[in-house]
Amino acid sequence: MAWDLKSDRPIYAQLIEQIQLRIVSGSYPPGEKLPSVRDMAADASVNPNTMQRALMELENEGLLYSQRTSGRFVTEDVEKIMEAKNRLAMDVIEEFLEKMESLGYSTAQTVDLLKQAKEGKV
Amino acid sequence: MNPILECRNLNKHFQGTIALQNINLQVPRGRIVGLLGPNGSGKTTLIKLANGLLQPSAGQILIDGMAPGIETKRIVSYLPERTYLSEWMTVRQVIDFFADFYADFNRDKAYDMLTRLGLQSTARLKTLSKGTKEKVQLILVMSREAQLYLLDEPIGGVDPAARDYILHTIIGNYNPNATVIISTHLISDIENVLDDVIFISRGEIVLQSNVDDIRETQGKTVDALFREVFRC
Numbered sequence: 273m274a275w276d277l278k279s280d281r282p283i284y285a286q287l288i289e290q291i292q293l294r295i296v297s298g299s300y301p302p303g304e305k306l307p308s309v310r311d312m313a314a315d316a317s318v319n320p321n322t323m324q325r326a327l328m329e330l331e332n333e334g335l336l337y338s339q340r341t342s343g344r345f346v347t348e349d350v351e352k353i354m355e356a357k358n359r360l361a362m363d364v365i366e367e368f369l370e371k372m373e374s375l376g377y378s379t380a381q382t383v384d385l386l387k388q389a390k391e392g393k394v
Numbered sequence: 395m396n397p398i399l400e401c402r403n404l405n406k407h408f409q410g411t412i413a414l415q416n417i418n419l420q421v422p423r424g425r426i427v428g429l430l431g432p433n434g435s436g437k438t439t440l441i442k443l444a445n446g447l448l449q450p451s452a453g454q455i456l457i458d459g460m461a462p463g464i465e466t467k468r469i470v471s472y473l474p475e476r477t478y479l480s481e482w483m484t485v486r487q488v489i490d491f492f493a494d495f496y497a498d499f500n501r502d503k504a505y506d507m508l509t510r511l512g513l514q515s516t517a518r519l520k521t522l523s524k525g526t527k528e529k530v531q532l533i534l535v536m537s538r539e540a541q542l543y544l545l546d547e548p549i550g551g552v553d554p555a556a557r558d559y560i561l562h563t564i565i566g567n568y569n570p571n572a573t574v575i576i577s578t579h580l581i582s583d584i585e586n587v588l589d590d591v592i593f594i595s596r597g598e599i600v601l602q603s604n605v606d607d608i609r610e611t612q613g614k615t616v617d618a619l620f621r622e623v624f625r626c
Contacts, residue, residue, distance in 0.1 A: 277586060279582065279585055279586060279609070279615035279616065279617065280609060280613065280614050280615045280618070281609055281613075282606040282609045282610050283586055283605075283606055283609070284606055285606075310565075310566065310568060313565055313568070314562055314565050314566055317558070317561060317562070317565070317586060317587065318565075318586050318587060319426050319565065319568075319586070319587050319588060319589055320565060320568045321424070321425070321426075321589050322589070322606065
């Protein structure tokens with residue numbers, strides 16, 4: 273997965289989102305050791321302090337943990353990862369519903385439409 | 395600990411023209427800082443003052459609490475706007491030259507970066523393109539274990555791929571005790587690697603801020619803010 277960073281939003285916030293995505297999608301599997309801050313920063317072409325800040329926040333959220341001497345790891349708590357995944361899914365759904373609303377669909381209509389789309393009727 | 399760079403009411407004028415006016419500035423350690431301003435705003439003058447190549451007309455500039463001199467040159471690694479290396483020298487000879495001159499020069503680091511660039515150490519500088527020469531010079535400057543790196547327009551004359559190489563070199567050499575100050579007007583190319591920016595206009599500091607704070611409070615890129623502040 274390549275890093276996709278826009279310059280008009282805080283970089284650390286975008287790094288948090290994209291690392292979360294890597295964790296919930298399994299591209300960074302539970303218990304996996306992350307590369308060093310320096311390597312991750314170089315890979316994303318960002319400042320090491322910014323990468324450090326993003327990783328610290330993910331640590332506070334509990335998705336990552338550090339071990340003093342051996343580095344930083346993805347949590348092994350699969351439930352925790354699932355929670356994060358659900359949160360991300362809710363964000364996508366809310367955004368989608370808002371868009372549908374602006375097109376004039378009620379939530380019930382949207383759900384119907386969604387079912388039809390799934391069955392290939394639209 | 396002293397800030398690595400500090401200016402106190404710093405003024406510099408050249409025969410009537412004011413180059414810098416009442417600059418007050420503190421730059422902490424462990425940062426990558428963009429010194430941004432339009433042409434003729436005083437970026438190079440500030441960097442030359444920090445290197446002791448110019449003397450203040452009034453006020454002070456301090457490196458780690460000291461006025462520029464022999465002691466500060468030990469800890470400052472400077473990339474000037476123009477190359478000053480002798481054309482007849484080979485890459486190996488300039489590395490020997492730097493290693494001889496600066497106690498903090500790390501020869502292994504220099505050769506490592508040269509190898510990654512695919513450069514032969516037996517090549518003479520005069521046979522290298524302008525862009526390659528600039529890269530060699532940056533490698534020399536970044537191979538020192540300095541506390542303050544002053545890079546005056548390091549990405550001005552090179553192609554976008556070389557720009558990425560240079561920025562990677564800067565990130566790859568990041569050291570939490572050292573600060574890198576990069577002067578440029580090519581903001582969009584470097585803004586993602588910066589911690590802080592200093593905007594300088596007509597010899598005065600108009601803004602010193604963390605870059606993510608700018609994005610958060612203004613909702614725009616540093617480049618967009620720059621264009622707004624310096625609209626002609």
